[in-house]
Amino acid sequence: MSFSLSGLPAFDYRQPASLKEALELLSAETAAQAYSGGTDLFPRIRSRQFHPHLLVDLKSIQDFPATQLTKTGELLINPQISLAHLLPWLHDFAGGEVLSSAILQLGTPSLRNRATLAGNLCNASPAADSIAPLMALNSRLVLQSCQTSREVRVEDFLLSPGKTVCRQDELLTAIILPIQPANSRGVYLKIGRNRAADLSICGVAVLLSPDESAVSGTKAEVVVSGANPIPIKILAAREYLAGYQPDQAVFQHTARLAAQAVQPISDLRSSAAYRQAMVYELTLQALTACFTAFGEKPIR
Numbered sequence: 001m002s003f004s005l006s007g008l009p010a011f012d013y014r015q016p017a018s019l020k021e022a023l024e025l026l027s028a029e030t031a032a033q034a035y036s037g038g039t040d041l042f043p044r045i046r047s048r049q050f051h052p053h054l055l056v057d058l059k060s061i062q063d064f065p066a067t068q069l070t071k072t073g074e075l076l077i078n079p080q081i082s083l084a085h086l087l088p089w090l091h092d093f094a095g096g097e098v099l100s101s102a103i104l105q106l107g108t109p110s111l112r113n114r115a116t117l118a119g120n121l122c123n124a125s126p127a128a129d130s131i132a133p134l135m136a137l138n139s140r141l142v143l144q145s146c147q148t149s150r151e152v153r154v155e156d157f158l159l160s161p162g163k164t165v166c167r168q169d170e171l172l173t174a175i176i177l178p179i180q181p182a183n184s185r186g187v188y189l190k191i192g193r194n195r196a197a198d199l200s201i202c203g204v205a206v207l208l209s210p211d212e213s214a215v216s217g218t219k220a221e222v223v224v225s226g227a228n229p230i231p232i233k234i235l236a237a238r239e240y241l242a243g244y245q246p247d248q249a250v251f252q253h254t255a256r257l258a259a260q261a262v263q264p265i266s267d268l269r270s271s272a273a274y275r276q277a278m279v280y281e282l283t284l285q286a287l288t289a290c291f292t293a294f295g296e297k298p299i300r
C-alpha cells in the first residue's frame with residue numbers, strides 16, 4: 001500500500017501480523033524502517049532527516065513475547081507495550097521505580113499512551129530518558145532476525161547517537177529487567193529547558209540495593225544520560241559509595257566524581273559547563289533522595 005500524507009514524503013506501508021513476516025520484510029528491503037509508536041520516527045521523516053521507502057508498522061504483530069514476570073523473577077517487557085501500560089508492571093518490581101520515575105518524566109500523558117520503551121532505546125538519543133535507568137538495572141535486550149536470536153546488555157547496545165548494534169534485518173523483541181534484591185530503591189532525575197514535555201539536558205539514574213559486603217551496606221549504581229554521546233555508568237561512584245557510611249559529604253564527593261567523569265558538549269540546548277554543573281546537582285539530589293528513602297516506602 002502506498003501513502004502520501006500531508007507534510008510527509010510518499011512511502012509504502014505494511015502492517016505484518018507476525019514477527020516472521022516483519023523480519024522477512026526488513027531483510028528483503030534495505031530502505032525499510034520498522035516502527036512502534038512512531039513518536040520519534042514520524043517527526044524525523046517530517047523534518048526530512050531521512051526518507052524510508054517502506055514503513056513496517058509493528059503494532060499488529062501478535063507473537064512478540066507478552067510482558068510477564070518469568071519463572072526466575074525477571075521482568076520481560078514486550079516491545080509493543082506503551083510506556084503508560086508498562087507502569088503497573090514496574091510498581092511491584094524491586095528497583096522498578098528507577099525506570100517508572102523516568103517514564104513519568106518522559107513527554108506527556110498522551111505521548112506515553114503511544115510511545116514505547118523499545119522505540120526510546122532504538123532511537124538511541126543521548127537524551128533518551130529510559131536508557132540510564134535500564135543501564136542501572138543491568139537490563140538485557142533480545143535482538144532477533146530471520147536466522148538468529150541474540151541477547152545483548154543494554155550498555156553494549158548503543159554505539160553513538162542514533163546508532164545501535166541492532167542490524168537492519170533485526171528487531172528488538174524483548175527487554176529483560178534482571179531480578180534485583182528486595183528493598184532496592186531507585187530514582188531518575190532530569191533537567192530540561194522547561195518543565196513541560198522537553199527532552200533532557202541531562203539526567204541521572206541512581207539505584208541502591210542492599211549489599212552486606214559493602215561498608216555502607218549498599219551497592220549503588222549511578223548512570224548519567226544527556227552529557228556524553230551515550231549514557232555513562234559512573235563506576236567510580238559505585239566503588240566510592242561502597243566504602244563509606246552514607247552522609248552528605250559522601251554524597252557531595254560522589255556527585256563530584258560523576259561530574260568529573262562526563263565530557264559534555266555545548267549545543268543549542270545547554271553549554272557544556274551548565275550540563276556538568278547539573279550532573280553534580282542531580283547526582284547529589286538523587287543520592288540524597290534514595291538513601292533517605294532506603295527501607296521506606298517506594299519513591300513516587
Ligand SMILES: Cc1cc2nc3c(=O)[nH]c(=O)nc-3n(C[C@H](O)[C@H](O)[C@H](O)COP(=O)(O)OP(=O)(O)OC[C@H]3O[C@@H](n4cnc5c(N)ncnc54)[C@H](O)[C@@H]3O)c2cc1C
Nearest residue numbers: 035036037038039040041107115116119120122128129172
Ligand atoms: C512531543 C514529544 C516529546 C518527547 N519527549 C521525550 C522525553 O521527554 N524524553 C524522551 O526520552 N523522549 C521523548 N520523546 C521522544 C519519543 O517519544 C520517545 O523516544 C519514545 O519512547 C519513542 O517510542 P516510539 O515507540 O514512538 O518509537 P518509534 O518512533 O516507533 O521508533 C523510534 C526508533 O526505534 C526503532 N524501533 C522501534 N521499535 C523497534 C523494535 N522493536 N526493534 C527495532 N527497532 C525499533 C524505529 O525504527 C525508530 O528508528 C518525545 C517525542 C515527542 C514527539
